[in-house]
Amino acid sequence: MTDVTHVDRASQAWLTDPTVFEVNRTPAHSSHKWYARDPQSGQWSDLKQSLDGEWRVEVVQAADINLEEEPATAESFDDSSFERIQVPGHLQTAGLMNHKYVNVQYPWDGHENPLEPNIPENNHVALYRRKFTVSAPVANAKQAGGSVSIVFHGMATAIYVWVNGAFVGYGEDGFTPNEFDITELLHDGENVVAVACYEYSSASWLEDQDFWRLHGLFRSVELAARPHVHIENTQIEADWDPEAGTASLDAALTVLNAADAATVRATLKDADGNTVWQTTGDAEAQTAISSGPLQGIAPWSAESPTLYELDVDVIDQAGDVIECTSQKVGFRRFRIEDGILTINGKRIVFKGADRHEFDAERGRAITEQDMIDDVVFCKRHNINSIRTSHYPNQERWYELCDEYGIYLIDEANLEAHGSWSLPGDVLTEDTIVPGSKREWEGACVDRVNSMMRRDYNHPSVLIWSLGNESYVGDVFRAMYKHVHDIDPNRPVHYEGVTHNRDYDDVTDIETRMYSHADEIEKYLKDDPKKPYLSCEYMHAMGNSVGNMDEYTALERYPKYQGGFIWDFIDQAIYATQPDGTRSLRYGGDFGDRPSDYEFSGDGLLFADRKPSPKAQEVKQLYSNVHIDVTKDSVSVKNDNLFTATGDYVFVLSVLADGKPVWQSTRRFDVPAGETHTFDVAWPVAAYRADARELVLQVSQRLAKATDWAESGYELAFGQAVVPADATATPDTKPADGTITVGRWNAGVRGAGREVLLSRTQGGMVSYTFAGNEFVLRRPAITTFRPLTDNDRGAGHGFERVQWLGAGRYARCVDNVLEQIDDSTLKGTYTYELATAQRTKVTVSYTAHTDGRVNLHVEYPGEQGGLPTIPAFGIEWTLPVQYTNLRFFGTGPEETYLDRKHAKLGVWSTNAFADHAPYLMPQETGNHEDVRWAEITDDHGHGMRVSRADGAAPFAVSLLPYSSFMLEEAQHQDELPKPKHMFLRVLAAQMGVGGDDSWMSPVHPQYHIPADKPISLDVDLELI
Template identity: 70%
Template sequence: DDITFCKRHNINAIRTSHYPNQEYWYDLCDEYGIYLIDETNMETHGSWVANNIETPETAVPGSKPRWEGACVDRINSMMRRDYNHPSVLIWSLGNESFAGEVFRAMHAHAHAIDPNRPVHYEGSVHDRAFDDVTDIESRMYAHADEIEEYLKSNPKKPYISCEYMHAMGNSVGNMDEYTALERYPQYQGGFIWDFIDQAILDSNGRMCYGGDFGDRPSDYEFSGDGLLFADRTPSPKAQDVKQLYANVHMTVDASGITITNDNLFVSTADSTFVLRILADGKPVWSSSRRFDVAAGTSEHVEIDWPIDDYRAGAQELVLEASQQLTSACDWAPAGYELSFGQCVVAGGKIADTVTAASAASDGAITLGRWNIGARSAGREALFSLAQGGMVSYKLGEREFVLRKPLITTFRALTDNDRGAGHAFERAQWAVAGKYARCVDTKVEPLGETAVSVTYTYELAIAQRTKVTIRYVADVLGHVDLHVAYPGEKDGDLPTIPAFGIEWMLPVEYSNLRFYGVGPEETYADRKHAKLGIWNTNAFRDRAPYLLPQETGNHEDVRWAEITDDSGHGLRVSQTANTETGVTKPFAMSLLPYSSTMLEEALHQDELPEPKHMFLRVLAAQMGVGGDDSWMSPVHEQYQLPADQPLNLDVALDLF
């Protein structure tokens, strides 16, 4: 299973951290083709660092002669056992054990018995006097810009991140900044930490982690840092890893495809390239081709896309190229996709508009003392002057509003959020939207078939920033929803975790079909995914991170349909901003739990049996980060500055 996961996700190298692995694993890597860094059983982190303070004089083994024999014996035993495995590309002296003369002895011994393979050790970065104990510049959790500084310095050694992209919980954001460094020949890549969550399923069905066994002190859920969950099911994070680690990259445009083959040895001759055109997400044309691009080269292949045949009937066309296995292999069937490329070209169809001109004879707009209503043909939208929001949205007897949609300025904290201090810095946003108060309501009839109701809220922050929610409802049951945050320049406010609305729905509306990037969850800094139409549901979209946290978000959504098992439901689609006329995609999620419920739980089994569904429709959400889980913030370009406006513009329809 492990080897299949790696091959299917374009992972081509494993570091056996922090000890030699069982011999069967090396046999599998020999057979399937995985490069290994074989690592000596060595980890003495706690002997020389505590609370981020280094004490080199207490380091073990350091330069202490009494440790030399034991440490040399460890690398000798590993090398004698594994020498004849061709998968072993590099020997490693161990992990996080500082530096010293003992490592010089280990390095010398390794080269004495095997002069051909390089030797790796990261610990010399803590004492550059021992740079000679490693043949590779190796660092842990260096940011991409720091790595690039090294690569630009005409270095004598190749570079490897022996650990990077700390995959704890909802993580692995901004990974493309690292893979982009492959343009430097000295950059040899890195090893994501970690492969799999470490957790134990107890007899009550709880996935247990640190601290659940009476163990104190504990790092608690810090063991949940894998690309696989503890039951070996892939995490949504693996979606980006597969695409970014692909050996063949495709840049698609209206003239064809630029194919870059980063393989060292094989051409693309054995691959099938499946070309498709999607019209507003629906496949309308496909063709299979074969292209022979040699290893280490790039070639532009002209494609006569039949764009004009489909442009008029679509708002946008997606041009797609998919590299697939022509024949089955040991780890995947024929047709398995290795990588893809897409681009979007404008269509010729004007966006659909809903008009009330053909309203049924029973259509009516009601302007009451307490409520404003629009109804016709079994559809009704009701807006309360007293409650300050939409209090009913019905199709026949089906009610879609259990409580008025609330402004949200928060998300359930991720592990990276906690580690970077996002919780402390952004605490005010946890309640700013949830406890916002309505301070004004404006009603504007729009002829006899539509009405506009605008609610103005003050956010629960010191600045009392005003946010407006405007509903434009017609007698056909169509509602335009516009949520506007103007940007707050008074005071030095922290960036906003998320902005939009959170909406409680009846529990039966658990199915989700959407046109956006997917199929797995995506975030602003983690969306190397396919644009298309995807089917999922609220239960599948709740990724079972060891500690419940933000999950299920979908980016670049054009429309989403939330339905029950009979197919009835609510459609949310992008619409034009009333001031700028600009139409842009939105972000959304459908989950059986609210952001607050996820934030409060410490284990997945603490979340109750679902009683409702929670639809969250956002103008934007900050990224998830991934450089590490203890210090590094989400990168600035993936944050939401509080002094900038945010607008959510969507249309609602019942069916």
Template identity: 75%
Template sequence: MADKITTASAAWLTDPTVFAVNRTPAHSNHVTFSHIPAIGEPSDLKQSLDGEWRVEMVQASDIDLEEEPFAAEDFDDSAFGRIDVPSHLQNAGYMNHKYVNIQYPWDGHENPQEPNVPETNHVALYRRTFTVAERLDAARQNGGTVSITFHGMATAIYVWVNGVFVGYGEDGYTPNEFDITEALHDGENVVAVACYEYASASWLEDQDYWRLHGLFRSVELAAQPHVHIEDMKVEADWNPETATGSLDALLAVRNAKNAATVSATLKDLSGNVVWETALAASDETGIVSGSLDVKPWSAESPALYELQVVVIGHDGAIVETATQRVGFRRFRIEDGIMKLNGKRVVFKGADRHEFDAKRGRAITRQDMIDDITFCKRHNINAIRTSHYPNQEYWYDLCDEYGIYLIDETNMETHGSWVANNIETPETAVPGSKPQWEGACVDRINSMMRRDYNHPSVLIWSLGNESFAGEVFRAMHAHAHAIDPNRPVHYEGSVHDRAFDDVTDIESRMYAHADEIEEYLKSNPKKPYISCEYMHAMGNSVGNMDEYVALERYPQYQGGFIWDFIDQAIL
């Protein structure tokens, strides 16, 4: 671990330029195997660490991260409490519930100036033991690696394995993955996590919702063989003029020199081979199909296929198989209108928080299935992931059932630029402040790298209610550098029209129908969506007919009702 930082530092908590230490670069969420799997088979290279953990609540002032004894392998944690992972500390009784809208949760109690945090800062010290499963350990013993991934946490984590510091991470709505290979040993291992309530990241996470903390999504180990497909970037295009598809994939292959070939097979979900090829392995392996006889993907007809990539060693043995479901579709803005497969699309959408009255944001797979079934039964064809990337399984369901997604970056800074209904642009975070640019670009990068291959994702969103500024220009440019095809959405530019260029779509909240109609009659360059409208919390949702009537204008392309489910805790 000579090239890694091996000592934790409390200074990172208030330094916005430090948002990840030793974190694995963001990558696609393709599934890997040690063999050729059946369609739908779970990975044999992953191991869940969900279940009962031990936990102790302390204040930030009570711990020394550089010498913290709780992280030691032989630390006696018998006096710690118990908590299920995934879950929230509040729901387990370790912290009090808070609901905050525009202001920050410390407002009226303490007055830290960004990027600093309140002195009252809870820290949850988590610990659990684990033994690496034989199938994962075999990869480690044969020159591969093992990582630990925290799929969701709030707000910042320091991680140790067997007393060895392995990493620090913020942005708890995209994976925080750390290579722990060198810290592991045979037999029982110990993972320790210090999960902080507040960090500089808290200034970017002022969403209007229950403020819930802890390890609230799954934690898992994953093994990577000595030759490993680190990333798959798949373009599955469909040409409406020829009614044919084409596949263009770029694979990042670690230690490609130790492999002979990479073979790729495209199958329908019944297992029928549509197309296949084989080529020599290289660090960047490109796969290009040419014209394919495939069905297009849409919400009404969500046709899916599976791309299966097999890495073959020089001895002819299978080293690794990677699978990725794909849907062939083309989504573009043409002549100021968003079109899917050559036809105008209208979003009959809702804004959705991940939420359950008992579990908070630690929702289950069944919760997601229930939500998507409700959407399909009630003709909801689109969801905006307000205001953060969702659990990965949600995207799989949206691909399978047919739901259009606006995938939204984990960012809302409402309380930094609005006080008593008065806007103060000069105090906005991130605004045009260069110290925040890295963290904000990292957040959209992490989301896009993870979710790129999902056909359900039609639009990328830079975040919510965070004003405007040069940082958003950097985020918009980064998004289009990664993905030149999908449009980028951001509503906040309405507060400063000098930054109209940071959004490819005109997007407003709660605009009256007549105001929208004025825009549509002005020969606009951009299509229009209502990213929030109707406000359906409680007894409301009147005047819907006025918005539906706007659909006679081709550039009015629907909207997203706030919101999908009321946030209430039993």
């Protein structure tokens, strides 16, 4: 290994030497805050100076520069010709480098042959420069005998640093701080920092995450001064004993120049600033603080994230405070007890998501507001945990998770997926990085060490992760040992052992990716030795998250401890198109090859941070309170670990055919972990005479506002449907009107409406009210849906291609138009589907002189091993003005057979809002369990579709694009300007699936069997 201590010249050889991952870097330490009194002004200062803002930069080919002679590193270099760039920021989002997105493969694969530790010849380096004048507090601290460091909180992928022309140091692992002491290099007046930031280095082999390959200084850069006597590191154990109900605080302090101080005073304060505990001891280089048992301390959890403040003052011989540090602490105990993960003595279930730091404008250079928005989304959708996939996040994120109450798996910046995996998940053992290769061990141990040292004191961090999808080997044993040498309490997670069980000892948790619920259940039933977590599951790509309830149902097993949905937010980037419009783009849209295209679009949030419809399902299934409603009671199961339900309000409602007719507010106080049943005298009798069905509904809501939601915000609900007495039987007295049976067409007129059935066109060709036409072309049979990402990944298109055109190209082979009576005309059309079997489907219209039309579509079932049907019903082209949809069904967001843990009620939306902007256009907008739907223009004119008397509910969607338009487009902006609206009324549609997006089919119970009859029976009425 190269000696890299106190090096004063840069070497480009470090870029390809895996044993060199830092040169002259300050050892990793905690991210606590410190303050000192300015010896000049007497004011207290945090001794920080931001270097964020405008920098100068030039991007060149790495082969074109010699670091040892590069003129841009000189203090006097004229950088006026350089581009301007904002720091934090990415070179790509500034337009200075090309965007690249790949998942498993390394981005230079094919252009060059990836052979570690080599890096591609086509490598770029960004030469950054910034001038600065040292602020008075920092300069005064230096003058008083302190030191000054420059800190790079985030960069990619490797940096060399110079200050005033002198070489400072080299660093990799850009997701934890790279800090360098520059005390002796600063001078009065204007100083210059120069940075050579490389696109690729040997570190790139360890950073093969499934994300956009973005580069540059993407987190803050700052100067940090330390007073002469300084608490450099704090390692805090804030324990809470659930049996005794007492807390204890132990802290190990590293004090620089402790001999020049007298004492250290520690003070623990509550949220109101009251002193809870205080102690004073001698200052030593390694100072230990211990509180002993503390009474009256409130424990920290995601449910009640109570924080205290630990202030540590350094006091000199004269009794003056020369430095004070501050750190928020939460008292909690997280352990594996009897094979079960527990927090404060209670079994925990992680209701989690995997989160990349990402913004559609700024890439990974996200803002504090982005982070707050993400935390609020979690709290509002019952997400209690986040895995920082696949690197340590910004420091502010951990503080927010402490404050709001979010559990974290903190993951080291390590993924080498492309080193060991060939297409089809074929293992190539000889190319594994890091595996058991000793030359990579130092870098990998350093990465987990840097993460732990920085983040140790955050109560939100419950589990350390060694990284992601990097296979396994002796390097991981070394990392595991290092973690537990520092922290014997928190468990270690690493999923890679599933590929080689000889290394089961490097994870404390059985953790898997994308195992199906039945596979997980098999593990849980087989006397498991370790607690189980799905570190990734429910691949939320496009229209997904079906059958999630199969996973949450596993919570009945004690050692099932939840999972993390992949993932949190779509990774898509805004780009300006040739016509001047801006739209979200995915991999491959920037000329990047190779690419994994739209595979980056798998978030619960769209890239603009708007919730996707999938979040509706997650919120209900992740709820800690489960409400079961019957016609005479309400049962409340409280799965919170520590919080009773007495501080919430429960709003009881009765809906008569979807219309609210009664409401009452109750308080159901159920202790944590218990289930109570409460008698409720629902006023069913008062409303059942005038309704077909009553919905009894209970909503759990916030009784008072929180930091993340307003008072009255709903967290969970329960419903029950009670049949009522009214029927849909219309007035039997015939309406006045006229029936005409002609040679080519037959028609019905009455009540200002007209229906025209055609002998040649195969159905209804006109349906008018006051001269407004509702049929542009006759409604068409559909047996298809636009493929979802999951459909494509599972090969549903290949397996069901015959259904693509079976309905679209069906031909009418017979028709019968007959007058039933003076007020009724019936047209029955027989179609042959465009399949080899030529299955016959009948479509009948029964039109009445009062303007009502019954539409009945019947599929008889076809034997012979046909694949299941994607969808069955009709698709109807409407005039463009009919954009509004109001329906009585499950909503308000789209629902599907395997994703409909949604409220039954009356919802109002429109075709544009119902078109979810998935990165790749696909099936969207479906609503299940619909009793009736109204499709209207802005004046309320339109059509009502209702299930026929005795018929099953149906599914409906109204979109500005046809199924085939959605199937054809590859980006949202490729969809045409709407000229029509497209109504689908379906007897059934298959589920969307969710286990993964590359192999797993929709589960069998959510398919539409081709060998069973299918019937759509609805009544139409123009309104």
